[in-house]
Structures are given as C-alpha cells and as structure tokens.
Amino acid sequence: MDWQSTTSGFKSYLRIERSLSANSVDAYLRDVRRLQEYAESVGGIAPDKVTVTDLKKxxxxxxxxGMLAATQARVLSGLRAFFKFMVLENITTDDPSALLESPRLSRKLPDVLSLDEINRMIDAIDLSKPEGMRNKAMLEVLYGCGLRVSELTGLLISNLHFSEGFIRIVGKGNKERFVPIGSYAIKYLRIYLDEVRVHIPVKHGKEDFAFLNRRGAPLTRVMVFIIIRDLALRAGILKAISPHTFRHSFATHLIENGADLRAIQDMLGHESITTTEIYTHLDRDYLRSTIISHHPRGRERRKIKQ
Incomplete structure (x- = not known):
C-alpha cells in the first residue's frame, strides 16, 4: 500500500464519514505528510509497515x-486518526500509535477580559463610522454568546431567533447547537441589521450572512482579529487579545457567577466536558486571588510573603 492512495482514502474518510471542515482535513493531511516525509527519508517505509518503533523515532x-511539544502532540493526534482509519479499512491489523505516548503538556490558561475591559473595548468603537455599529454588535455577540470566530463570521440572519432568545450555530464538524442570546446582543444586532446593513450592497449569494464588510461580502476571520486587536490597543489593554478571548471571558464569567458546567459545555459546543473544565481552573485562580486580596487572613499572608 503506497502513501498516495492511503492518504487519498483517509481524506475521503475525514470529509465523508467524519464530516470535518476543509481546514480540519488539511490539518490532518499535513500530519500524515510529515510522517510520510520521515518514512521516505529512512528508506521508504510503506504506511501499512510503520511500527511503534518507527513512530518513536x-x-x-x-x-x-524544533517542533514544540504542543505541536508534536497535535501531530500525533492526527496520526492516531490516520492509523485508526487504516484499521477500519483493513489496510493494517495493528495500530502502531496505540502504545505511543504524547509529550506532556503544561496547561496554559487563556487570557480573560474583565467586564470593565470588555466595556472599555466596546466604548473605544467609533460609532460615527458605518462599521462602528457592526463592530459593536459583533463584540456583544462574541461576548454574549461565546462564539468561535468562524461561527461569528458564518452567522446567518435566518438563524437569529430573537423572539425565542436563541441563535442557531453550526460549529465544528457541522454540529448544530442553540445558544441563548441576551438583550444587549439583540439590541445592537437589531440596530446594525435594520439601520446599517440594509444600506450595504450585498454580494450575490451572501444575502443571509449577518456581518458584512463594506463591499457586501462576509467578514473574514483575519478581519475580525484585526478589528479586535485595534480596539484593545485603543482601550489601553496590553493582554494578548483575540476573538477567542471573548469566548474565554464568556465562559469564565459564567463560572464565576455559579453557572452549571454542563450548561456551559452545551453553549460552547464542546464535545468533551474535559475541555470545558479548564474554566474551573480559571475560576479557582480567581477565587484564590479574591481571598488573598480581601480576606483578613489572606492579607496577613500576603504581608508575610512580602
């Protein structure tokens, strides 16, 4: 079995059976190409002849x-999917990746914005410009609904159910979920749709997309990153800010205010509760800093350390 035909079959499996997005499929194929490059550099090992010893090498x-541990772990995750596919297709009977350990990773907690910082960024928006109200609605939706940036740029007007208080989101792997939308996000979305977007000449086939650029095309992920980083600078916020920071802040603020972890998992569209549990770690750090700052014994302990 050669690499080209096996990789082609793997690509079809990811697209059809796993229903993965084009970006995810490309990422998996890059991982396989790395292994192929290595296999060819050591004598041309066929994909069905790779052993656990080969994988360790x-x-x-x-x-x-010079690949970072996090990147190595992601590559190995992609290769596990590749070998699982080969076992399912009877290309090989053994999965050499089953006994392979991933590199240990330190779990980096994401940056989170305080409510004051979020308000400062929103206040930094220039509402005298046509795109100002769009950007305000965009930030309110990011923070109010905890969306991924791709979910924001792909948000459709037909999926906005304001009267029911929900929006329909198509997330990773084309999985659908309904996310509650609050009054702030609804208010500024309505203003943007009714008073700004109606004056934009929309490109053919893009009529249902909520957030558009000045040329009538959907906003790109890159443009959202640029808008948010510019607003962070204007607001004097020095943290590493991205659209995902609003998603982290959404989840963290819910945890801090006593929301149920399973409910947050559903709203974020996490497949595993383990992914959502990172926000409980954020919350513990928040509680610890609060106690040290405000509890009498906490203050005494801080003085001793100083």
Missing part, C-alpha cells in the same frame, strides 16, 4: 526539527 525526528 519519528517523534525524535520532529523534536530535532
């Missing part, structure tokens, strides 16, 4: 290339 090889 591959890990050493990518480490010597």
């Amino acid at each position: 591959f890990v050493v090889w990518v480490n010597e290339l």
Whole structure:
C-alpha cells in the first residue's frame, strides 16, 4: 500500500464519514505528510509497515526539527486518526500509535477580559463610522454568546431567533447547537441589521450572512482579529487579545457567577466536558486571588510573603 492512495482514502474518510471542515482535513493531511516525509527519508517505509518503533523515532525526528511539544502532540493526534482509519479499512491489523505516548503538556490558561475591559473595548468603537455599529454588535455577540470566530463570521440572519432568545450555530464538524442570546446582543444586532446593513450592497449569494464588510461580502476571520486587536490597543489593554478571548471571558464569567458546567459545555459546543473544565481552573485562580486580596487572613499572608 503506497502513501498516495492511503492518504487519498483517509481524506475521503475525514470529509465523508467524519464530516470535518476543509481546514480540519488539511490539518490532518499535513500530519500524515510529515510522517510520510520521515518514512521516505529512512528508506521508504510503506504506511501499512510503520511500527511503534518507527513512530518513536519519528517523534525524535520532529523534536530535532524544533517542533514544540504542543505541536508534536497535535501531530500525533492526527496520526492516531490516520492509523485508526487504516484499521477500519483493513489496510493494517495493528495500530502502531496505540502504545505511543504524547509529550506532556503544561496547561496554559487563556487570557480573560474583565467586564470593565470588555466595556472599555466596546466604548473605544467609533460609532460615527458605518462599521462602528457592526463592530459593536459583533463584540456583544462574541461576548454574549461565546462564539468561535468562524461561527461569528458564518452567522446567518435566518438563524437569529430573537423572539425565542436563541441563535442557531453550526460549529465544528457541522454540529448544530442553540445558544441563548441576551438583550444587549439583540439590541445592537437589531440596530446594525435594520439601520446599517440594509444600506450595504450585498454580494450575490451572501444575502443571509449577518456581518458584512463594506463591499457586501462576509467578514473574514483575519478581519475580525484585526478589528479586535485595534480596539484593545485603543482601550489601553496590553493582554494578548483575540476573538477567542471573548469566548474565554464568556465562559469564565459564567463560572464565576455559579453557572452549571454542563450548561456551559452545551453553549460552547464542546464535545468533551474535559475541555470545558479548564474554566474551573480559571475560576479557582480567581477565587484564590479574591481571598488573598480581601480576606483578613489572606492579607496577613500576603504581608508575610512580602
């Protein structure tokens, strides 16, 4: 079995059976191409002949290339999917990745904005410009609904159910979920749609997209990143800010105010509760800093450390 035909079959499996997005499929194929590159560099090992020893040597090889532990772990995750596919298709009977350990990762907690910082960024928007109200509605939706940036740029007007207080989101793997939308987000979305967007000449086929640029096309992910980073600078916020920061802030603020973890998992569209649990760690840090700052014994302990 050669690499080209196996990779082609894997690509079809990811697209049809796993229903993954084009970006996810490309990421998996890049991981397989890395292994193929290594296999060809050591004598041309066929995909069905790769052993766990070969994979261990591959890990050493990518480490010597300077690949970070997090990137190595993601590559190995992609290769596990590749070998699982080969077992399912009876290309091989053994999965060499089953006994392979991923590199240990330190869990980096994401930056989170306070409510004051979010308000400062929103206040920094220039509402005298046509795109100002769009950007305000965009930030209110990001923070109020905890969306991924791709979910924001792909948001459709036909999926806005204001009277029911929900929006329909198509997330990773084309999985649907309904997310509650609050009064602030509804208010500014209505203003943007009714008073600004109606004056934009929309490109053919893009009529249902909520957030448009001046040329009538949907906003790109890159444009959303640029808008948010510019607003952070204007607001004097020095944290590493991205659209995902609003998603982290959405989840963290819910946890801090006593929301149920399972409900947050559903709203974020996390497949595993383990992914959502990172926000409980954020909350513990928040509680610890609050106690040290405000509890009498906490203040005494801080003085001793100083």
